[in-house]
Amino acid sequence: MSIVHENIPDVTIGKFLQELGSSAPAPGGGSTAALSGAMGAALVSMLCNLTIGREKYADYQEINAETKKRSDELIHELTECITKDMTSYDSVMAALKLPKNTEEEKALRSERLQEAYKSAASAPIETSEKCLEVMKLAYSLTGKSNKTAECDLLAAALNANSGIALAIVNVKVNLLYIKDSEYVGKTCYWADRITREASEILKNIREAMKA
Amino acid sequence: MSIVHENIPDVTIGKFLQELGSSAPAPGGGSTAALSGAMGAALVSMLCNLTIGREKYADYQEINAETKKRSDELIHELTECITKDMTSYDSVMAALKLPKNTEEEKALRSERLQEAYKSAASAPIETSEKCLEVMKLAYSLTGKSNKTAECDLLAAALNANSGIALAIVNVKVNLLYIKDSEYVGKTCYWADRITREASEILKNIREAMKA
Numbered sequence: 001m002s003i004v005h006e007n008i009p010d011v012t013i014g015k016f017l018q019e020l021g022s023s024a025p026a027p028g029g030g031s032t033a034a035l036s037g038a039m040g041a042a043l044v045s046m047l048c049n050l051t052i053g054r055e056k057y058a059d060y061q062e063i064n065a066e067t068k069k070r071s072d073e074l075i076h077e078l079t080e081c082i083t084k085d086m087t088s089y090d091s092v093m094a095a096l097k098l099p100k101n102t103e104e105e106k107a108l109r110s111e112r113l114q115e116a117y118k119s120a121a122s123a124p125i126e127t128s129e130k131c132l133e134v135m136k137l138a139y140s141l142t143g144k145s146n147k148t149a150e151c152d153l154l155a156a157a158l159n160a161n162s163g164i165a166l167a168i169v170n171v172k173v174n175l176l177y178i179k180d181s182e183y184v185g186k187t188c189y190w191a192d193r194i195t196r197e198a199s200e201i202l203k204n205i206r207e208a209m210k211a
Numbered sequence: 212m213s214i215v216h217e218n219i220p221d222v223t224i225g226k227f228l229q230e231l232g233s234s235a236p237a238p239g240g241g242s243t244a245a246l247s248g249a250m251g252a253a254l255v256s257m258l259c260n261l262t263i264g265r266e267k268y269a270d271y272q273e274i275n276a277e278t279k280k281r282s283d284e285l286i287h288e289l290t291e292c293i294t295k296d297m298t299s300y301d302s303v304m305a306a307l308k309l310p311k312n313t314e315e316e317k318a319l320r321s322e323r324l325q326e327a328y329k330s331a332a333s334a335p336i337e338t339s340e341k342c343l344e345v346m347k348l349a350y351s352l353t354g355k356s357n358k359t360a361e362c363d364l365l366a367a368a369l370n371a372n373s374g375i376a377l378a379i380v381n382v383k384v385n386l387l388y389i390k391d392s393e394y395v396g397k398t399c400y401w402a403d404r405i406t407r408e409a410s411e412i413l414k415n416i417r418e419a420m421k422a
Contacts, residue, residue: 012221173362
């Protein structure tokens with residue numbers, strides 16, 4: 001019984017870890033990227049929930065309410081990214097099964113495979129972008145959320161940053177098979193940019209925590 | 212309905228994220244540390260399962276069987292660390308409720324609080340040590356496990372490394388309240404050491420992957 005076609009929020013932690021540890025093709029590292037991001041988003045929501053309605057933080061009610069709206073959505077969206085990750089190889093598997101008897105068949109199979117690898121890379125790219133959004137939300141709350149739990153903003157960012165690093169491993173694995181050098185170049189540039197941006201935000205949050 | 216006293220493997224991902232995002236005192240960042248570590252351990256088991264019984268990897272059957280035995284245990288132990296994290300503040304909460312009317316009561320309360328903060332710090336310390344073990348297992352398998360999924364060894368290490376960073380945030384939060392300077396000094400030294408060791412292992416795995 002695979003969890004690939006189950007509703008992820010209904011899957012137990014025990015079952016998820018069991019399937020992750022098995023030799024089944026999915027879930028794998030990309031699914032842990034999305035779950036890390038979802039945990040980061042949840043910690044942002046936690047901070048908002050610990051701040052909303054507290055008189056002491058009257059000045060920051062609006063930003064916390066707005067942030068919570070988006071972080072709650074991101075929990076949901078990143079949970080969906082777990083499913084997207086688990087099915088991201090379906091099109092690759094399908095293309096690999098195409099016939100390759102004639103030159104025409106070979107060409108078609110090769111073309112479909114190239115599309116499939118790009119499609120497979122799009123799942124962890126989406127996960128990364130959403131994780132970066134989690135990090136930005138966490139940073140925007142520094143100094144504007146419940147002081148007693150503020151260290152969990154750093155935890156939120158660490159989870160999301162790990163989500164980005166994990167997702168990029170999966171993006172790069174797909175790039176190995178993609179022949180479109182412009183696409184590969186652009187995606188490598190994107191990966192460097194988002195990694196740098198994420199580590200910059202993490203550094204800024206650490207600085208803000210020290211202060 | 213809190214998940215604090217539930218059996219964590221039976222808790223659904225949706226429920227875990229919901230409780231994490233709520234204003235409930237637990238779970239928080241420390242629980243995400245342990246779950247990240249458990250995901251790392253599961254990815255190590257996955258690689259072993261993809262290698263055991265394959266003739267192509269005949270030379271590495273023993274190390275994969277041994278590693279799998281330990282990584283399977285670590286999935287379980289790190290899942291237990293989620294519960295330990297969620298209850299780690301119980302003794303702090305109990306000590307905070309002690310009476311402080313007389314000098315004697317104040318002194319006893321202060322003493323109990325100090326013990327409680329050390330006890331609270333011990334949960335994320337344990338999580339970190341187990342995460343480091345996951346990273347060492349992942350590194351020990353580089354070049355000795357199924358080539359097609361080897362990038363998930365890096366994913367295993369990234370998850371466990373994130374578990375360490377997350378756990379250390381929680382260790383340091385407790386240190387802020389601990390007056391025993393020898394304990395604080397030793398623990399800061401430990402945190403620096405394990406962080407450096409983890410990033411060294413991560414670097415080594417990245418190097419091994421490139422080769």
